[in-house]
Amino acid sequence: MTQTVLKILDEIKTLNPDERAELLEVINDNFKYELDPEIEKAWAVEAEKRYENFKKNRGISYSIDEVFNSISEDRNK
Secondary structure, eight states: OOHHHHHHHHHHTTSOHHHHHHHHHHHHHTOOOOOOHHHHHHHHHHHHHHHHHHHTTOSOOOOHHHHHHHHHHHHTO
């Protein structure tokens, strides 16, 4: 990371959670991108399916630690 980015990160650490959330919204709003409606529709269907399975205790769920450990293991292969 550049020194500028590191300096900004240090300043961000001094913000309270509400200020950080507001900053994230502003940064996100500054990214210009077009969402593919077909992809968005497919994700909505998939999310609903996963949620329904979760409510019925079907399927597999993983803790965030398990997910990150798996990613780390894959990167180290």
